[in-house]
Amino acid sequence: MIERIIQALNDLQICKYSIQEIRSRSAEAFYVRRRQDLKRRTTLTDYTVSVYRDFEKDGRRFTGDSSVPVYPGMEESELKESLRTAYHAASFVTNPCYPLVSGSKEAPVPSQSGFAGKSPEENLKAVAEAIFAAEDTEDVFINSAEIFAEQWTSRVINSSGVDVSWENWNLNGEYVIQCLSPADVETHHTFSLREPDLAILQKEVADAMTRTKDRARADKPPKGGRYTVILSEEHVDTLLSYYVSRSDASRVYQHYSDYAPGQAVQGEEIRGDALTVILKAAAPYDLQGVPLHDRTLLENGVLQTIHGAPRFCYYLGIEPTGIYRSIQVPTGSTPLAEMKKQPYLHIVSFSDFQMDSFSGHFGGEIRLAYLFDGETVKTVTGGSVNGILPEVQGQMIFSKERCRSARYDGPLAVSIRNVTVAGIDGE
Amino acid sequence: MKVKDSPYISRNRALFQKLLRTLLEEYPYASVLAADSREKTYSVNRRLTSIRGGGMMSARGFVARVFDGSRWSEHSFNEISEELLPAIAAQIRETAAMSERILPDGIRENVYAAPDDAQNTFRGSTEYEIDPEQTGDDAVLARLREIRDRGLAYSDRLLDCSVQVNWNRTSKLFLSPGKDLEQNILWTTASVSAVAARGQEIKNSRRSLSLLGGMELLDQLGKQAEETAATAMELLDSAPMPAGEYECVCTPEVTGMIVHEAFGHGVEMDMFVKKRARAEQYVGRYVASPLVTMHDGAVSASQTGSYFFDDEGTMAKDTIVIDKGILKTGISDYQSAMILGTEPTGNGRRESYRRKAYTRMTNTWFEGGSDRVEDMIASISYGFLLEEPSSGMEDPKNWGIQCMVNIAREIRDGRLTGRIFSPIVLTGYVPDLLKSITMMSPAPELSGGGFCGKGYKEWVKVSDGGPYVKARIRLG
Incomplete structure (x- = not known):
């Protein structure tokens, strides 16, 4: 044909x-x-x-x-x-x-x-x-x-x-x-x-x-307020997709993003873990025939690469990187068990966790979370998370444990302080 | 004018019939669905122009479905000719016999009774006023650029204004021992989105339109530009939503999302088969305010979820799901109806010939009431007018709600204050929300700008809507 x-x-x-x-x-x-x-x-x-x-x-x-x-x-x-x-x-x-x-x-x-x-x-x-x-x-x-x-x-x-x-x-x-x-x-x-x-x-x-089984025992939403929220598995991937989207050449060309190599995109003041992200070549070429190889997207919170389709890279006068579908993130140094020594809300299941790469808003309805108030761990369901990543990105702590899927290879969990949760009593 | 037949399907009809006859020599029942779909998308924004033929809903191919006396199998393929027929029949045979190669230990196959294949012959086409393929690429782009420029002219703080129009013409032929059905459908959708920026803060607003028809939709698009631009600018001054439960007025688009996500998915009867839907236990009981009557059906409205027969050869219906607050029935595909002993409702839909048929929604909506929108707002001492739904996710088992909305306009002492909040997550328990509906405006409005997924896949075109409704909703 x-x-x-x-x-x-x-x-x-x-x-x-x-x-x-x-x-x-x-x-x-x-x-x-x-x-x-x-x-x-x-x-x-x-x-x-x-x-x-x-x-x-x-x-x-x-x-x-x-x-x-x-x-x-x-x-x-x-x-x-x-x-x-x-x-x-x-x-x-x-x-x-x-x-x-x-x-x-x-x-x-x-x-x-x-x-x-x-x-x-x-x-x-x-x-x-x-x-x-x-x-x-x-x-x-x-x-x-x-x-x-x-x-x-x-x-x-x-x-x-x-x-x-x-x-x-x-x-x-x-x-x-x-x-x-x-x-x-x-x-x-x-x-x-x-x-x-x-x-x-x-x-x-x-x-x-x-x-x-835990979900079956959970019957109440958490109390509304601000929590140290732990996200894990695919939700970490979704959260970090913000940086992949913002550094896409088509976004930059259209002025939807002001990202530029050398920019401290995780903020100037990083109190948590500095973020490193690798664009992983899941195939030898992209669908326009651009050879793909692993590239560092962020190193210690600083943007290294604008990536994307060759046309937009050409418009920006940069090397055409091709289109990547997977990321790798080095694991952090904090074991999950260490993260869980302080009060936390570990949300393991959302109805649909959303990350808006324009505004940095992330959120979703909680289907199952583990709430530790400093004394006991309870299972909770209901309520919602409503956060803005640029406001909390300097405080992210990544777990030492790792998880891997076709799209994501990186820390199993991320802990973020001071995230708004709408719960049973409002805030 | 009526949408014409697909020349490809007409030319190859005898070949599809021959394939069906070949399969029926071996199997007690078989069907062949042939689909030929074309689409085109035009878009313009400040810096880019695009014309793209093809897309998610554009496909030409076939699915052969075989019943071997107790079990079902399907084979999807997209090349057919007289010479290839023996090889295609062999592949279908291999698929029907592959269970022994794929069944893990301890897993058996479901056994079905023979399908009831009542005789039916049907030809149908939807209508349109302006043929998208005769409009001219240059004329379409010129119109979109004019709308974009009107949007951009609203404020120099607008980063961008994007305008898009997309049409899809789908022809399908369904053949089985009893059925010979053919349909041709044309729908068109359009959207305007505006992006406003202030420093690092970027906000966007999007509105969409749709109709069962052609490029006549463009006439309705123009006025959306300024309104969308104005909303994007307003959003720059929005505040985070204070969590709580409030009296709310939902626009028809937000009503539509609640109808679709919160309740519609819960009455898809393939979920009844899996015992995944709480609604099954509530048939005959009040699940909503007596003001609420809910429809789903490909012939319940003229919109992007419309067709004459579904992908299993069942004729489309108008199903009253909720009648004055009482859950009457769910909606179903053929296979689910066989298991449940119910009548199929014409809701067996595939993303394309490549995928399995599931129970899917079509046009899903609430009937109107008798209240004026201004009276709804006037009746609220403190609450919000909710606008611009952005996404939602079903939870048929637990009837939890998750819907994301872009704008909440504050209402205080019966008046809009001008303050807006964004973004907003709607949560809660579906019957609590539906039972809290106390006012509904007269005229339901439907729109079909988006797609519906089953979980995170299997995208099909649907529409949803209803009137303005007043309800009590948990916002966060």
Whole structure:
């Protein structure tokens, strides 16, 4: 199909283009209690063609672009009409000039994942075994689960010589744990694995069962006020996504962020841990063919890199870094147990923890938290967290313990002082 | 004008029918869903312009669903031809037989009775006034730039004003032994968002519009620019929300989010099957104020959640979920209805042909009441007018509420004071909130600017709304 697309582009005299091909297959299973309810597989090939048009208007030079999906087996006339329409549209897109990423034909990069070499079905079964290894009890059990075993090969070709391809694996899904007494409650959990960390997954399910039991005992929100809040696991990733978003080249170019390399973005006065963040290359290239390698985003609270799509990097006059989807954060020096010697509110489950990268606002409704008042630990549910990261970022303390997922490898927990919590009595 | 058939589906109809016949030689029931969807998104802001064909809802592909006498399986693919048919049939067979390779020890398969596949033939198309594909890219961009410039002109402290319009034309063909259904749907959405800055502080405001139709939507978009810009500027002077429980007036958009997130997800009956929805135990009981009547259905309103039949071949309905405060029924896909022994309500929807069908909402809304908005505000000694919902998350099991709202306008002694608070997290217990509704304005308004997820995935287009309502809500 790629040859047909290139031929059509040549016939239409479109000489600046980029083609993405993604060939994917998956095996999927859906469970209700300990029964498989449905099985699915997918076999798909997707193409996206972006066309670019350099032109001059009112004495200014522009690069217009537009993209279209192309489907396998598309007839010649429909393919050409789609590309022609996109190229016409590009003539009205008045963005400043930019070049495409240049490169050469490179050898395909096989996946280094431990999932590679097995079929999606085999990997699906291994993950299902890890999830269902946790013993059900009469009171606490896996209510339902979904597993998606996905393998895909991406290829990027452009008119500036790039021709790269690579393979990826991801095993992802969700499981719901239900506890019947003393109250009938559930907790919802997602997972996303690039490596077969099945023992970790199995432990996470077991921990989720313990937490769900705790959730069943929690019946009141915390009292409203200001707390030392501990966030853990995926919520640490969500919190730190603020720095990744603010340092994105498209944000900086559009003046939505004033981040610049060398800037102390964690503030001038850091009383807690200074933050270091690494952008991790989860694939050898991004979807525009930019080679990816690990880059330091923040070092001790100071921004090192503006990152993003090559076009925006070009506009800013910086090296095109490509687009990253994962971060690594060095663990802190404070054990979680040490953090918990002082009063805290450790929120382990939100309805939906949100981080607004414009305002720095973070918050969400509390589904389960552990409240230590200096004497006893109570489980609480309800109420909400409402914080502004730039106001509290200098006081973050990161745990010595680590957690790892497809998107995040870093401290298990972060402790933040003086966060507003709306609770049972208001504040 | 009516939306035309997909030439691709029309051209290949015989091929889809042949695939179905091949599967029925082996299985007691099979269905084939073919989808052909096109979309285009235009956007402009201060520095950038974009025209993008394709997107999350744009796809051409197929899903074959097979019932082998007791178990279900599905295979999704996106290439078909006469030559490929034997290989496709072999893949579908392999999928139907893959359980022995994937079942962990101790896990069995659910067993189903044969589906009831009543005979039905249907062709339907929605209508539009202005064809987006005939409007012209330059004309659309010129209109968006004009709206953007009106927004930017509001204040030189505005960092940006972004304007976007997106249309989607989806054709579907559903074939089974009893059914031959074909539909063509066109919806269009648009939004204006403004970003204001003061030093490090950045605030944004966003409004969206939608309709079941075409580019006639652009005529409604113009006046949004100044209002959105004004709100973004106001937000720079907003204060943090003092936590507490307050008398509130919700705009139709906020009502819609409460209807959808707080209650709608809780009546999705695939959650009844999993015993994940508290609502199952409340059918026939009061769950809301007697003022509340709630609908869901693809034919309950003309909006972005509208269609004629769902992705399992069930015709769309208008389901009254809550009637004068009493929970009457949930909404369901076909498979859930089979298990529960209920009638499917035409709510079996897929994100695309690539994904499983779940019970999903469509157009979900509260009927109107008889109160004037000014009387609602006048009735409050201290409280807030809530505007601009931003996100929400369901909690069907525990009926907890989490909705995020961008603006709370202070009401004191029956008047808006001009003070605003932002951002706001709505929390509480769903029936407490719904039972606290004491006033509703007459005219429900629906909008479908966003997408609905099941948890954090499976995005489908929906609309929601209702009238202005007065209720008691915990804010933080």
